[in-house]
Amino acid sequence: MKFGKEFASQMVPEWQEAYMNYNFLKNLLKDIMIYRRQQATSPENLLPPPSKATTLKRRVSLFRAFSGLTSRYSNKIPTKDKEDEVILVNAMHTADEEQGEHGRSYRTVFLRSSEDGGEYELIFFRRLDDEFNKVVNFYKAKVEEVVKHAEELNLQMDAFIALRIKVSNPAAASPFITQTNTGYPLEVIHEEHQEKRSDKVNEYQMASLDILKHIKINSSKSDLHFSKKELGDAKEKLKQAFIEFHEKLRFLKNYVFLNQLAFSKIMKKYNKITSRNASDAYLQMVEESYLGKSDEVNKLLERVESAFIKHFCNGNRHQGMSTLKPNVKRKRHRDTFFVGCFFGCSLALVVAIIVNVHARDLLKSRGRTQYMDTIFPLYSLFGFLVLHILMYAGNVYYWTCYRVNYSFIFGFKPGTELGYTEILLLSSGLSVLTLAAVLSNLEMELEPNTQSYQTLTELLPLGLVIVVILITVCPFNIFYRANRFFLLVCLWHCICAPFYAITLPDFFLADQFTSQVQLLRNLQFYVCYYGWGDFKKRNADTCKDKGVFHVITIVIAVVPYWIRALQCIRRFWGGHDSTQALNALKYFSTIVAVVARTIHARQKGVVLQIIAGSTSGVATIFQTYWDIVMDWGLLCRNSENPWLRDKLILPNTSIYFIAMVLNVILRLAWMQTVLNFTEAPFLHRNALIAIIACLEIIRRGIWNFFRLENEHLNNVGKFRAVRSVPLPFSHENEDKNL
Structure with missing residues (x-):
């Protein structure tokens, strides 16, 4: 090198x-x-070939006494002529x-x-x-x-x-x-x-x-x-x-x-x-x-x-x-090996599922609608989770390439931060488990010998959720325990937002949940589907007909934005930062828009459509401005890089403009709800909802990179390379001459 x-x-x-x-x-x-x-x-500076005298001088120099390799005669510093x-x-x-x-x-x-x-x-x-x-x-x-x-x-x-x-x-x-x-x-x-x-x-x-x-x-x-x-x-x-x-x-x-x-x-x-x-x-x-x-x-x-x-x-x-x-964390070749194995297995399982569906013409079967209403939401939860982890792995890869010190910014203990290889290992392993469960579910239903085990078939997604939860809370030193506990602590801080001092990992995690509203709704469906016994007859009518279920659906969609609003209020109260009050107002406007869109999705009407469209438009403008200007630090008029910022990490400035345009386009995904475009001739309603949710996850992944880039540049501008640790004692006398 x-x-x-x-x-x-x-x-x-x-x-x-x-x-x-x-x-x-x-x-x-x-x-x-x-x-x-x-x-x-x-031409005027071309030198003539060396003369014989020069060659003779070189030969004579080869017969001089050897001066040595250890500088034995270097006690006296040689004098240097002024010339x-x-x-x-x-x-x-x-x-x-x-x-x-x-x-x-x-x-x-x-x-x-x-x-x-x-x-x-x-x-x-x-x-x-x-x-x-x-x-x-x-x-x-x-x-x-x-x-x-x-x-x-x-x-x-x-x-x-x-x-x-x-x-x-x-x-x-x-x-x-x-x-x-x-x-x-x-x-x-x-x-x-x-x-x-x-x-x-x-x-x-x-x-x-x-x-x-x-x-x-x-x-x-x-x-x-x-x-x-x-x-x-x-x-x-x-x-x-x-x-x-x-x-x-x-x-x-x-x-x-x-x-x-x-x-x-x-x-x-x-x-x-x-x-x-x-x-x-x-x-x-x-x-x-x-x-x-x-x-x-x-x-x-x-x-x-x-x-x-x-x-x-x-x-x-x-x-x-x-x-x-602490010892420097080294890359392990076995992680790379297993990532390749798991991704290969995932591709093979995807091909097997496609072949199975196509060979038996399941897309045109009578049970297609019933399957999409019940089983698809159960497994799509893992799809959202895997996609989010993949986006985070991509973020870590590019943060590492452009020397964004994400470990210091998030506050990981030295040597415990996950590299992109370890994150890919988690996502690929989870994808293998999910795809294997999907394929097993199809096989158990289609094979005559296993049709009598319908209850066991329906319990496969629940078993997979239980496995993931048990691994997450496992107290033993396996599966990256330090990172799992770090995640659980941040999650607890998010739940108890007003009672803890808000740090960057806390509100960063809460922002991730605002892009995983559909995943939270799928968890709600798990509780209803298995709690009320609908899995025994594969029928979600109980959940659909209950008014409480629809009320909780609205609450579930509001909770992530409510947590972020409380975090902003806490930061405003603790630091008297006026921008945090505006940030809280942004999340309150989003809450109004989400409630209006959810009610409009259940009860059609021109008035509700106008309310949902207007509130969503205001919230989108507010959110887009905050994303680009406040969180990313872009759109600076007097910058050295026009309409960007003075310091940039990426060498190609066009990437920043592409990211801004994509952010605006993906922010407008709510329009499919307001315009009543909830179904397509070739797509089931739940499939379309899943696609929209995936687009929001991708938008959040893009946001994550530029958000942390801006935070990194703020640390660079202040030369902050180590964390500020609060000291236990304070001294009464100002001069500290105790």
Whole structure:
């Protein structure tokens, strides 16, 4: 792999703009190379063939003493003649400290600008200096940020240790000992600081308990009760804070290494193209700069690791380091193998079902209508689910290709996020089970020997639903338990929307349910079909004739939008964001439109048709504007990319316009209900409803990609690469000098 691609693959996605622009500098070097080639091939610059003297000189050089491979004679630095100097690097002091390290800005003086083509090299060094100053400034700002964060963690650990002493062994507390910050950040949790022996008594000194008088619990802003629950909660929060802080420090360490390597590579490439020796002087400046000499990050890494192992892992270094540095998830070939097997089996089962239906002319049989009214809704539920998972797998694939950090955005634990291969494995496995059940259902009905088992035939879909539910809630560590529990937690937050702080995974999942209204209605049909015993005679008249069933149908369609509206209200109430109030109003307008369309589908009439059409039109305009402008961040008039946004991930801008048009078209799927186009000569009503539902799932899949792209770019704009973890304690005095 070329260095440029390797460099890009190892970047922190949210910090991509802060890295050295290697490709841009490489293009400048290409311009220099092209110019030199043009000059070399011009007739006046063609060189004569080498003379015999040159050849003789080369031969003589072959008989010189071997200089060695280990640089034995390199103790003395060779002196460089002034005639060989190419560049001079100066550290210019500036009035604004934001310009660089301690108010420094590095500038390179190119000494050969008067030579032919020197203007190209002059431009290269100017851009090189700009990139280097950008890297140094960013790194210095981040170091200052982590040092301040370390000081805050230092105070938090003071309070945590004091609380632990108070809770675990109150009698052993030493109120006369006072101890505050007296050195590097996190020194209070350094082993030497905590286990320093007293000169007078042969015992370990303990932390002061005076700090407990000045802190409160962040979750309730109340005074401490010195309970074990408070201690446990504080420990968990601080443990997570240390993990995130350690990850940020590792990002910074890797940032320094990659940029230093990039400057080394680009200077070597410059030497090769120009046949000059300018890399030594420039790389020496890089080593002597803040980027090369600063060791705050390495010191903090050592202290954080030492403190984490001691206070959160009982001194077990292996356990501590495995928690701080989780293993990188690797792709398993067996997943790819089983995906191929399952998809092959799915195709074979589809062919078998088509052949079976065609050979026995089932589409024209008398039981066709009865089958479509009962069995088809039962199995179409799994079709909706498989299609949604496939769309999510496609999203993950393209997020990975374009380096959208979906794992960080969703908040997955490192190493537990599912790749597109694992998601395809789930969807293909579920499709095999569903298609096998459909084929078995057909065979059991058509074969004379199995017609007496009609009850067992009808129970196949219910058994499949029970299997899926049991796998989802299974407590054992199988079938991606971490992801299943993450899904269940988000689902619970959606159900209890007003009572939990709303995070992105919560409202993202709720948005998925707004596109799966038909799946929820099919679940309702399961309850009615099997609960009232209609499966014994394959007749859904009981469900169709019950007025309660139709009322619940409306409620089921409203519930996902109601949850989203409550989430928006909660976010507005918690953050006072006025846009969330408008977002809630959007979902309320959708609720009105859904209710009007559902009533119109049952009771035809011109008045109801006008109400359904007008409410649906208003809701569609509202939703389309919100999708494109608010969720996707597009349609910016003064953008660098006309009617898009300044930063785009996809290289082809036409894809964004195609997505916007598709979003509008698929949003208009409700028109088939308002225009009474609920049946077709060649399609059953339930089949047409399923097709419309599939189109909505596809629209949601497209929406998912651009929604997360916009979220990723927001994180990039703010350089947010790690999660913000709430700390357990708050300090009463503002200066924090406890």
